Amino acid sequence: MRSLVLLRHGQSQWNAANRFTGWADVNLTPAGEAQAEAAGRLLRAQGLEFKTAFTSVLTRAIRTLRIVLQASGQAFVPEHKTWRLNERHYGALTGLEKDEAAERFGAEQIARWRRGYSDRPPPMGEAEHQALAQDRRYRGVPVPHTESLEDVQARLKPWRAQLDSALSAGPVLVVAHGNSLRALLSDLLRLQPEEVRRLEIPLANPLVAELDDAGQTIALAYLDASRAAALPRA
Template identity: 40%
Template sequence: MVGTLVLTRHGQSEWNKLNLFTGWKDPALTELGREEALTGAKRVAATGIKFDVAFTSALQRAQTTLGIQLKEIGQENIAIHKDQALNERDYGELSGLNKDDARKKWGEDQVHIWRRSYDIPPPGGESLKLTAERVWPYYHKEILPLVKQGKNVIVAAHGNSLRAMIKDIENISDDDIVGLELATGVPILYKLDSEGKVVSKEILKDEA
């Protein structure tokens, strides 16, 4: 029994455009972000997959991305589960700050550590490790069992909540996962067997 899991990072948000730390703040998608979501949706549509259920975070940029995807593939009527367990990493005191201003305040090295270390959180916020510890229980309880049953599942979420899922799916090391780049709006298609092991992985993007 092989199930399908499609993961998509939301399209560009207004705060992405302004180079701000976003985290649990809730800006909308930009027009480019909506276009990115639509482009990704067309690539999903080309696979012909019929989804059984969808998951997204409690934040509108992910929910809007999912809505654009489901409308484009004509599957708006499937069940959608929204949960803050899939929210972006909480950046704490960095939230809402311009990334250059944060570097001026705390120093470039310190901000780099907060952004790219696995287990050192910014003040009042989450590290990737803490984000993963929030995401994994939800993934293992709500999402993975469906895929293991052969269901087709689509998830629209955020860079770091998706990194947490991918770390678990692919058994990626702490050091390697922090360097994993996820393009906005580009879906990743996994086929998983009944034990949750990866059968295949495909990044749905235009060939260079």
């Protein structure tokens, strides 16, 4: 039996402002910090002890991870960061308030971009893309101009070997983003695109997965049932 806990970061400044965030590097709000601390306390109460932790290279996920580990009494757990766990790149939608985006592009189109599997938003402008690509954390990284959920799933695949190796050594915590976690769950549960479309990941609610030695998910549940979203059957 292998234990994997998936956690979306706490509320970010742009979550609170209802903006498309993607690869924009924004911080947690005080509410997000409190959510992360509560998640850590939940993990501690459940006696979940981690061997390894993974997160993205975005501040909101990194800070959530560190708050969670501190609150669960596991600040010593090794952390590994990878851009492959970043949120989906929202292209030209990045930074737009969601109601404003719906007015500009139409609510139905926004829904397709947000919930579709292979739908990509319009690409980010070249100047913004160049500025992002020059960020030192992305040296040598093929920074996208935009992404679909299918693209996110594809960029996670090279990292899966590292995750599988870590799981063989002990329980793993992954703190990431709504869409990178949706993509990972899609892979773990072998979901069809229509099932992925309906999948939601709430902020800062630990999702505990139990996997067999072959990597098949045999149990899946949120620790905070009061804030749980519907899950496909494991």
